[in-house]
Amino acid sequence: MTLPEPVDTMASPLRMDYTYVAGAGRSVFLRGLAERRLLARQCPGCSRVYAPAPEFCSRCLRPVGPPFELPGHGEVSTFCVVSFPFPGQVYEPPYVVAQIRLDGADTRLMHLVREVAPERVRIGLRVEPVWVGDDELDTSTTSIRYFRPMEPADA
C-alpha cells in the first residue's frame, strides 16, 4: 500500500467581524467632520489644545473642555512618502502621508497631502483641507479628501 502525500500546507481562513466603538471623545470630532468642521478641545489642566480630542487629557486625566471650531488650515509637522504597493491599499503610490498641526491645536492629525509633487512637500508647508461633496460627507476623516498647499506656488 502506498501512503498518501504528506500535507505540508493547509489554508485555515479566519474571518472575524467586530463592532467598532469610536468613544465619546472621538465621536464629537467625527460629528464635526460631517459638518465640515474641525473641532478642538482644550484641557483645563495643562491648557493644551487637542484636535482630534479624546474625552479627557491623557497627561492630566481631566475631562477636556467643550469643543470649538478651528479655522482648518495648518502646517506639515512631518511626513513621509508611501512609495510601494501593499494589500488593502486604497491610494496609488507614491503618495504623501503627513502629520499636520492645525492652527490653534497642539496635537497633530494624520492625513494625505495632495495637489503637490511629493518631492516638493516639506516640513512647515502651509496646508488647508479639501472637503468632499455633500453626498460623501460622513462622521469620518474621509470627509476631508486630503490637505493641499495653501499657496499655489508651493504646489
Added chain:
Amino acid sequence: MSGPLAVIGVGQSVQAKRREVTIGALVREAVDEALADAGLGFADIDAVVLSKTPDLFDGVMNPELYLADAMGAVGLPVTRVFTGGSVGGHAAIFGAHLVAAGLARRVLVVAYSKESEGNFTWALSRGLPFSSHLGAGAGGHFAPVIREYIRRSRAPEHIGWKVAVNHRHNAARNPYAHIRRADLTIDEVRQSPMLWDPIRYLESCPSSDGSCAIVVTGAELARRSPRPPAWIHGMAWRTETGHFAGRDEVNPRAGRDCAADAYRQAGITDPAREIDVAELYIPYSWYEPMWLENTGLAGEHDGWRLVDADRTAFGGDLPVNPSGGVLSGNPTGATGLLRFAEAALQVRGLAGEHQVPGARRAVGHAMGGASQFHALWVVGSEAPA
C-alpha cells in the same frame, strides 16, 4: 535585586520564512537549544514566560495554550506578555523578576513570531471605521520621525545607508540571521526602492519567522552551569503615553529614563566608554543614531557622527548589532528577546563568528509601539560587585 541573576542558556532558530515547520516546532528549536546550552532538561525549569506580538500576525489567540506542550510548560506557571515590539525585552525582565522574587529558580523565557502564517503589513495597516485608510504601515509611522531627527541633527543622508551596510555585513557572520549580505554596498542601498521617504527598501527590516529562548537563574545555580553565565548588571522598562501634545517621539523620555535606570543599577556613569557592544532595536537604519542618543551611548544630535566615524561598525570601539540586528531578521515577537540574548552571548564569549573580541559589558535593548515602550538590560562577563 536580591542577589545577582544571570542568563545561562540561549537558543534561537534560524530566521527566515519557515514554511516547513509548525509554530510549535519553530518554538521548540529555540527551547531545545537554550536548554542544551544550559545543560538542563525540562524538569529543571520552574516557570515559563512567553513573548509574542499581536495574535493577529499569525491568527493564534492566547498561544501559550497551544504552545504549552512545545515549551515544556505543562505543569508550570506560564505568562504571556505583550508590550508592543519591546515584548521580548519585557519578557526577559519579567522572567528575571520571578527568580529575584523567589518564585522560581530557573525561568525559561520564550519568544517567537511566525508572520508567514499571515500578512504582516496588512495586519498593521488595517483601517479602522470612520477614518481614511492611509495605510502607511509601520514604516509610514516611523519615517516622519526619522525625517524630524535628520532635521534636528543635520545628519547627512548617507548615514542610514551606512548603518544598513554595517548590519547586513554583520549578519553574514551570524548563521541564524535572515538577510545575510556580505557583499552589500552603499550604492546598492542608495538605489534600492524608496518605501516611505526617506526609508529605502534596503534600510528596512524584513518580516521573518523565528524564535528565541533564554534560561535565567540566580547566582548559586548560575555558578554551577556548564558554560559561562551572562550576569545581569541592570535592567529596566519604561512606558510613556503616546498621544499627548508636546511628546518627543524622536528622543522619547521613556527611553532615556529606562537606560538611565539600568546604568544606575549597573554602576555605569559613562556608558559610551563602559559598554563594549550594543544590541539595539533598530528596525529602520536611521534608528541607530537615534537610539544611540536615546540610550545615552551618544550625545544629543551626535549619534550619526559615531556611525560616520565607523565606530559602530564591527571593528569599531562601540559595535552596534554585531548579530546583524533587526535589519537582518525581524520575527517581531522575538526581536526584543534576540537583542537581549545576543548581548548575553557577547559577554559569555559565545557569539561565534560575530563575537566582538573582549566584550565584557553589553547592552540589550528593545522598543515597542510608537516608541512608547522601552526595555533595556546591561549584562556582563563578571558577576556584579
Added chain:
Amino acid sequence: MREVAVVSFAQSPCVPADREHDMAEIVLPVIRQALDACGLTRDDIDFFASGSHDFYEGRTFSYIESLDAVGAWPPISESHVEMDAAWAFAEAWAWLQLGEGKTALVYGIGRSSLAADLDQILPAQLDPYLLAPLRPHRDALAGLQAAALVDAGLTSERQLAEIVSRRRTVSTDELLAAPYVASPLRAHDVAPPGDAAAVIVLAAGDTARRLTDRPAWVRGLDHRIETHYPGVRDLTRSASTSMAAARAAELAGFSAADVDVAELHTEYSYQEPLLVAALGLKNARVNPSGGPLAGRPATATGLIRIGEAARRIMDGTAERALAHATNGPALQHNLVCLLAGEPR
C-alpha cells in the same frame, strides 16, 4: 515572601454591550474610583500591570489605547499580559516582592460584545493545525467536559440547574425544560458575555496598613497550565487547579479547605462542582458576588474574582478567601490566590 495586600478594588457594572465609550473612557473612572478609595493618586503608584486581548477588542495593539487612562507621564514602570488580568495581578504581586516599590495598580478590561460572533473568535485559541480547523463553536469544548463529568457520575443536569436556579427566580424544572446549546449545557449554564473593567490596588507591608483598615493580604498565589489537547486530559478533574491550590497553600500556611469564601472563574455552571472538588473547598460560600454567571466580561473576569474575594476580607465578612481564574477552553490553565485578613 514580602507582605502584600489588596487595598482597593473597583469595577464598572458589567453591561451586555457598551456602545458609547472607548477603552480608555471605560477604564478611567474605574481607576479613579480605586485610587480614591485608598486615598492615592496615580503619581503614588510604582508599577502598573494590565490584561486585555486584541481578539476581543478587534484591533491590533489595542491595549495601548488603555494606557491613556493611566496617565503614563512622566514615564512609568508598566507591563501588560495579553490574557485575563488575573495574570497581570500575578505579575504585580511578583513585582512587589522585589522591594523596588510599595504600590501597584492592576487593571483589566474585557469587552465580549465587540465581536459579532464569538464562534468566529474562540476557535483561534486552539492548535491551528489540528483543532482550530474543526471550528468547534464557543461552547463545544465546555460541552465535552460537562458531558464527561455527567458520564462519570460527578454531576448531573439537575445539579447544574440547581446551581443556576440558586441565583435566579426560576425553578430547576423550568431550567431543565430549556433546549441544549452544547449538550448537556443549556443557554443558562453559560456565563453571559459582557463588557466591564476592573481595577485592584496592591500595597506592601506598612503602606497597605496605612491605606486601608482591613487590607486583604495575598498569602499565596500560583498558576499552572495543562497539556493543550483535550483528548489527552482527564476532563473530569482540574489537575492544574489542584496543583496551583497546593502550591498557594504552601505559601499561605492555610489551604482552600480553610476559606470562608471562594470566588471561582466559572465560565459554565458545570465548572463549579469540578473546581470545588479540585480545590478541596469545605465550608466556603461560593461566588457570593454572583460569579461569572452574573456577567462575564472576557479578560476582566478573573481579576474580578480576585477583587470580589478581597472585598469580603476588606468588609469583614470573611477571614480567609480564595479566588480562582482560568485561561483557555475547558480549564486548561488555572490560577489560585489565597487571601486573608491577617498577614502570615
